[in-house]
Amino acid sequence: MEPTTLRAVMAALRQPETGCPWDLKQDHQTLARYLREEAAEVLEALAKHRPGDATTEAHLCEELGDLWLQIAFHAQLAADRGAWDLPDVERVIVEKLIRRHPHVFGEVEVEDAEGVLTNWAAIKREEKGLGPDAEPRLLEGIPPTLSPLDEALEIGRRCAKVGFEWPDLEGVLDKVKEEVAELQAESDPVRVEEEFGDVLFSLMQWARKKGVDPDAALRKQMLRFKARFTAVEDDARAAGGWKYRDLEQMEAAWQAEKKRVKP
Numbered sequence: 001m002e003p004t005t006l007r008a009v010m011a012a013l014r015q016p017e018t019g020c021p022w023d024l025k026q027d028h029q030t031l032a033r034y035l036r037e038e039a040a041e042v043l044e045a046l047a048k049h050r051p052g053d054a055t056t057e058a059h060l061c062e063e064l065g066d067l068w069l070q071i072a073f074h075a076q077l078a079a080d081r082g083a084w085d086l087p088d089v090e091r092v093i094v095e096k097l098i099r100r101h102p103h104v105f106g107e108v109e110v111e112d113a114e115g116v117l118t119n120w121a122a123i124k125r126e127e128k129g130l131g132p133d134a135e136p137r138l139l140e141g142i143p144p145t146l147s148p149l150d151e152a153l154e155i156g157r158r159c160a161k162v163g164f165e166w167p168d169l170e171g172v173l174d175k176v177k178e179e180v181a182e183l184q185a186e187s188d189p190v191r192v193e194e195e196f197g198d199v200l201f202s203l204m205q206w207a208r209k210k211g212v213d214p215d216a217a218l219r220k221q222m223l224r225f226k227a228r229f230t231a232v233e234d235d236a237r238a239a240g241g242w243k244y245r246d247l248e249q250m251e252a253a254w255q256a257e258k259k260r261v262k263p
Contacts (some may be wrong), residue, residue: 006068007086010076023073031073038067047219099123118161138162149214152204160208172206231257 003009013023045063049056075086100123102108103116110116138158142151159165166172179202183195207214235253236245245253 006072007076010072011079014076014080026073026077028074028077031070031077035067035070035074038063038070042067043215044219047216047223099127121161147215149204149218152201153208153214156205156208166205166209169206169209172202172209176202176206227261228254228257231260 003012012018013020016024042060042063045056045060049060051057071089072086075084075089079085098105100120101116102123103110103119108119110119138161139155142154142158146154156165166175176199179195179198183192183199186192186195204214207217232250232253236242236250239245239249
């Protein structure tokens with residue numbers, strides 16, 4: 001009888017003698033690249049996702065399954081050495097969620113989402129045994145695995161919690177404009193790189209305050225760009241190749257595709 005659960009499938013794949021040779025060769029480190037790839041594919045599926053659309057709903061479901069497989073694979077490796085198993089992963093996160101949501105599962109009251117985050121941070125400090133006098137630096141402990149975009153957002157969030165923050169969106173936008181002006185004024189390569197970083201960081205903080213997910217926004221923009229550029233390329237091919245198209249003609253094809261497929 002074939003296994004019907006992911007846990008059972010993984011156990012069979014890792015079974016000595018009868019399992020899959022490739023799966024039997026893997027360890028936590030060799031699987032790391034696949035975890036990164038699958039997480040990236042989930043993010044791509046989210047960028048394409050349209051709630052209620054059967055095709056993109058199925059795609060997101062499939063990609064989340066691939067990501068779940070990576071979690072189950074790591075759990076099976078641990079089970080093989082008698083450390084922990086997939087149910088333990090679920091148990092630990094369930095306990096953590098209950099512990100960090102006393103406003104839902106306990107008697108604590110919070111007024112809004114900001115209160116939830118403040119309470120969450122306090123509980124995390126308690127879990128790490130950090131008292132008021134042993135509190136880490138505000139910007140310490142940011143996971144090194146975060147992408148530059150996510151790290152910039154996290155830095156902004158942490159600073160905002162202590163009041164080091166623009167009072168409104170206009171203030172952030174003014175900072176973005178200021179940084180762009182400084183970038184335009186620079187010619188030294190080192191300074192240009194620094195000013196470009198300032199522009200990006202300021203834009204990330206504007207997105208944070210506006211409630212825009214920069215990663216999702218950029219992924220969606222790249223999908224739009226690729227779709228429009230494909231139309232430009234199709235136009236060039238129809239004309240006999242790129243040598244028969246100048247920038248003005250390519251721009252015209254781009255704009256035609258942009259009007260044809262409105263967001």
